[in-house]
Amino acid sequence: MAKVKVATVWLEACAGCHMSFLDIDERLVDLVDLVDIVYSPIVDGKKIPKATVGVIEGALGNDEELHLAKEMRKQCDIIVAWGDCAVFGGINCMRNFTDRRQALKEAYVDSPSTVNPGGVIPHEDIPHLLPQAIPVDHEVKVDVYVPGCPPDADTILWVFQELLEGRVPTVPSEMMRYD
Amino acid sequence: MKEITLTIDGKTCKGAQGDTIMEVARKNDVYIPALCYLEGLTPIGSCRMCVVEVEKNPKMLTACTTPALDGMVVHTQTEKLREYRRQMLELIFAGRNHFCMYCSQSGDCELQDLAIEHGMDSVRYPYLYAGFENDATHRDIQIDHNRCILCLRCIRVCAEKVGTHTLDLQKRGWNATVVSDLGRRLGESDTCTTCGACAQVCPTGTITLREFAYRGRRKDCDDVVENVCPLCPVGCRIKVYVRTGSIARVEGTAVTEPDGGQLCRKGRWTLPRSSERERISVPMIREGSHYREADWEEALGLVAEKFKKAHEADSDGVLVSSLCTDEELALFVSLFKDGLGMQRLDTFDGDILRGFVKGFEPFSRQGVRPFTAAHNILESDCLVNLSAEPDDEAPVIASYMRVGALRNGAALLNISCKPNPYGDLTDIDAVAPSPEQSAALVQGLVDLVAGFKVPGSQGESGRDAMARLSEKTGIPGETIEEILERLRAARKPIFLLGGCLSRNPAAVTSAVNLAIACGAFFDDGIGVVPLVSSGNSLGAINTVLAKEPWIGEKKLDFLYVYSSGMVPEDEASLSAISGTKFVVVQCPFWAQPLVNLADVLLPAPAWYERSGHYCTIEGERRRLNVVVPPKGEVRGLASILKDLSADLGVQPGRPEESPCENVYASEKPPTEAQMVLLEEVRK
Numbered sequence: 001m002a003k004v005k006v007a008t009v010w011l012e013a014c015a016g017c018h019m020s021f022l023d024i025d026e027r028l029v030d031l032v033d034l035v036d037i038v039y040s041p042i043v044d045g046k047k048i049p050k051a052t053v054g055v056i057e058g059a060l061g062n063d064e065e066l067h068l069a070k071e072m073r074k075q076c077d078i079i080v081a082w083g084d085c086a087v088f089g090g091i092n093c094m095r096n097f098t099d100r101r102q103a104l105k106e107a108y109v110d111s112p113s114t115v116n117p118g119g120v121i122p123h124e125d126i127p128h129l130l131p132q133a134i135p136v137d138h139e140v141k142v143d144v145y146v147p148g149c150p151p152d153a154d155t156i157l158w159v160f161q162e163l164l165e166g167r168v169p170t171v172p173s174e175m176m177r178y179d
Numbered sequence: 180m181k182e183i184t185l186t187i188d189g190k191t192c193k194g195a196q197g198d199t200i201m202e203v204a205r206k207n208d209v210y211i212p213a214l215c216y217l218e219g220l221t222p223i224g225s226c227r228m229c230v231v232e233v234e235k236n237p238k239m240l241t242a243c244t245t246p247a248l249d250g251m252v253v254h255t256q257t258e259k260l261r262e263y264r265r266q267m268l269e270l271i272f273a274g275r276n277h278f279c280m281y282c283s284q285s286g287d288c289e290l291q292d293l294a295i296e297h298g299m300d301s302v303r304y305p306y307l308y309a310g311f312e313n314d315a316t317h318r319d320i321q322i323d324h325n326r327c328i329l330c331l332r333c334i335r336v337c338a339e340k341v342g343t344h345t346l347d348l349q350k351r352g353w354n355a356t357v358v359s360d361l362g363r364r365l366g367e368s369d370t371c372t373t374c375g376a377c378a379q380v381c382p383t384g385t386i387t388l389r390e391f392a393y394r395g396r397r398k399d400c401d402d403v404v405e406n407v408c409p410l411c412p413v414g415c416r417i418k419v420y421v422r423t424g425s426i427a428r429v430e431g432t433a434v435t436e437p438d439g440g441q442l443c444r445k446g447r448w449t450l451p452r453s454s455e456r457e458r459i460s461v462p463m464i465r466e467g468s469h470y471r472e473a474d475w476e477e478a479l480g481l482v483a484e485k486f487k488k489a490h491e492a493d494s495d496g497v498l499v500s501s502l503c504t505d506e507e508l509a510l511f512v513s514l515f516k517d518g519l520g521m522q523r524l525d526t527f528d529g530d531i532l533r534g535f536v537k538g539f540e541p542f543s544r545q546g547v548r549p550f551t552a553a554h555n556i557l558e559s560d561c562l563v564n565l566s567a568e569p570d571d572e573a574p575v576i577a578s579y580m581r582v583g584a585l586r587n588g589a590a591l592l593n594i595s596c597k598p599n600p601y602g603d604l605t606d607i608d609a610v611a612p613s614p615e616q617s618a619a620l621v622q623g624l625v626d627l628v629a630g631f632k633v634p635g636s637q638g639e640s641g642r643d644a645m646a647r648l649s650e651k652t653g654i655p656g657e658t659i660e661e662i663l664e665r666l667r668a669a670r671k672p673i674f675l676l677g678g679c680l681s682r683n684p685a686a687v688t689s690a691v692n693l694a695i696a697c698g699a700f701f702d703d704g705i706g707v708v709p710l711v712s713s714g715n716s717l718g719a720i721n722t723v724l725a726k727e728p729w730i731g732e733k734k735l736d737f738l739y740v741y742s743s744g745m746v747p748e749d750e751a752s753l754s755a756i757s758g759t760k761f762v763v764v765q766c767p768f769w770a771q772p773l774v775n776l777a778d779v780l781l782p783a784p785a786w787y788e789r790s791g792h793y794c795t796i797e798g799e800r801r802r803l804n805v806v807v808p809p810k811g812e813v814r815g816l817a818s819i820l821k822d823l824s825a826d827l828g829v830q831p832g833r834p835e836e837s838p839c840e841n842v843y844a845s846e847k848p849p850t851e852a853q854m855v856l857l858e859e860v861r862k
Contacts, residue, residue, distance in 0.1 A: 081301075084278075084279070084280055087300065087301050088272070088278075088301070088302060089306065090278065090280065091278065091280060091281060093276070093278065093306070093308065094278075096306075096308040097308060097310035132308060135301070135302075137301060138305070142301070145300035145301040146300075147300055147301075149279065149280035170298065170300065171298075171300050172298070173295050173296055173297075173298055176295045176298070176300065177295070178279035178280070178285065178291055178294070178295070179279040179280050179282075179285040179286060179291075
């Protein structure tokens with residue numbers, strides 16, 4: 001049987017969801033017998049190839065992330081939103097209470113730990129911030145939501161197992177968490 | 180009350196006429212989700228989580244506000260309801276900023292629990308991202324309006340149970356926020372009593388207590404110990420949460436209890452904070468200006484040696500805290516009174532207690548309980564504050580008084596020698612210039628209400644007597660007339676007795692006389708609530724309390740002091756202690772300045788390491804339970820006193836605790852109580 005192709009992407013988030021994925025420990029070995037991870041922060045790939053399952057960790061906060069989310073939607077049959085950032089926006093939404101310029105100034109100039117005498121805010125050759133950090137499903141359709149900060153490793157594995165069985169799962173209350 | 184029968188989710192449920200659907204469901208263990216509903220508070224139906232379907236009714240109804248009718252067929256868990264509830268939850272999440280990953284209440288949050296229960300794996304509505312204030316101006320209580328769901332539990336508990344009306348609502352719709360006073364931040368409020376009830380009922384992480392944040396979620400705690408607060412005579416029942424061997428949180432019981440499940444600022448903060456105070460962990464002996472550690476054998480040997488000598492010279496005394504349990508008090512009596520035949524035993528609040536004991540004596544001789552349970556204040560239609568300062572003495576009683584006046588429409592009269600503690604709630608304020616004049620006013624009112632003649636009064640009646648009383652007490656005649664009118668109209672008045680009147684036996688007797696004259700009779704006794712000072716003051720009355728005061732009368736050679744370390748010692752006791760040649764202080768904490776006066780320091784178990792019983796003014800014997808076991812060299816009182824009596828060569832008596840019911844036992848109905856002449860008390 002051909003392996004199921006899986007792409008995962010790390011957008012505006014802390015990578016905690018990918019870490020939690022690695023926490024499935026030795027079961028990872030069994031999983032890679034069944035799936036082929038074709039694109040991910042943990043494999044080398046330049047372009048998102050066609051895949052059956054596309055996993056998105058993180059909210060959408062800049063135009064590159066928005067582009068990647070749209071690419072994922074285009075290339076993958078089933079989109080899974082991993083973690084609170086992808087599902088609800090998460091901690092990235094803290095900047096939504098001020099405008100973009102203020103947020104950048106806070107980050108690059110005003111924060112107490114920053115030394116930036118010139119008050120330079122980087123703006124060339126880097127993605128531009130969206131007006132607000134938003135959950136993935138505000139821009140692209142999401143098929144499976146896995147909230148949690150991060151979701152438990154067992155939940156992540158369970159979602160993969162369900163998808164491998166050909167079902168599109170809904171995370172049950174017993175497995176759901178928001179923190 | 181007529182019984183009604185409903186069918187809820189196919190189950191036959193019985194309830195009483197007047198119950199709401201929610202009340203019937205809870206009585207019959209049928210679960211209906213709710214956020215704003217809290218048993219004991221007025222239901223408002225604002226969160227819409229409790230919507231149910233009733234057959235033959237096209238609309239969905241809120242279970243918490245819809246009266247249950249006989250024969251109703253109710254469905255609480257249909258697919259439609261589930262979908263609506265989830266939709267409500269999503270709207271709540273979209274409306275404010277509920278981010279669980281950085282909330283101290285995550286995992287201890289009713290909103291989170293319900294959202295997970297309803298499978299809310301995403302929010303289908305756009306978020307508003309409206310920034311609200313995080314009000315951190317109060318020292319102990321934090322309000323993050325971003326997490327508020329406007330269930331109004333805090334506002335209701337503040338109004339209905341605490342009676343301060345500190346919290347209220349401002350603005351409308353999405354912009355509505357909880358506000359204190361008339362638009363202040365909580366830290367600037369002058370009505371907040373810092374009782375923390377708002378945080379206890381908050382279903383989300385909006386109102387939190389800094390003290391308990393990140394100390395462990397309720398469900399992560401290893402144990403919840405039901406306990407009694409030892410700090411004042413009300414003896415509120417409390418729940419103590421324990422995690423990894425330390426106290427994580429102290430809370431009141433449910434608001435459905437007759438006492439409102441309240442906890443005042445003393446119980447809420449003093450109790451948990453005490454677990455972090457520096458402990459006296461080993462016996463210590465003074466050497467010049469410092470202490471050196473000793474073992475129990477050496478320390479107790481030294482105590483026994485000094486004690487024996489002083490006892491032979493009749494120059495010894497024992498002073499104990501009335502925060503001791505009945506069992507501990509009985510141990511003291513068995514060794515010091517029964518074993519050694521000492522007379523000089525007393526408690527720190529002895530003077531206050533003797534005032535009450537002597538003043539109550541004529542009534543207890545009649546076989547009538549001269550006081551009533553404090554929560555009966557909520558049943559009364561006329562509340563008379565007789566010099567009490569409940570905000571200091573017993574803040575929960577201050578809540579009862581406010582709630583009585585505000586919600587039950589009771590008249591509130593302040594007859595006192597101290598400034599009025601209730602502000603604008605008071606109907607009549609009669610502040611006499613001195614305690615004597617205040618006491619005279621109380622007795623004068625007895626004469627006027629009952630036409631009762633006390634020796635010394637000239638037998639005049641009506642206007643003359645009133646004029647004389649006005650002259651004697653400095654209270655205007657019209658005020659006295661108004662007081663009389665209120666007292667005559669009162670159906671069930673209650674007299675709150677404390678402060679400067681409590682040391683004066685005649686004033687105590689007058690207060691009970693006045694209660695009898697006004698027909699203040701409750702099932703359990705006469706309508707007087709005495710603010711005896713601490714947790715087990717009533718238990719101290721028939722154990723260690725001395726008949727006559729002896730503290731400070733003579734310089735003693737030896738004094739054994741047992742302090743709980745929880746309430747500061749009074750000046751008079753401290754000066755008597757410092758005038759004593761050899762002082763043994765047994766105390767759980769390094770309580771200054773008491774410990775500085777000791778020649779020998781002995782460790783003692785703290786309140787959370789002890790068990791026993793407290794005799795509360797609620798008339799109940801309430802149990803103190805061990806929350807965490809004592810550590811190190813700390814030993815229980817029984818074993819210490821056993822060793823001490825062996826060293827002294829004394830056989831202690833058999834310790835017997837006097838059950839609470841025996842303290843002012845009620846042998847006949849309070850209505851049979853007779854007023855007494857003040858002379859009986861004065862002689």
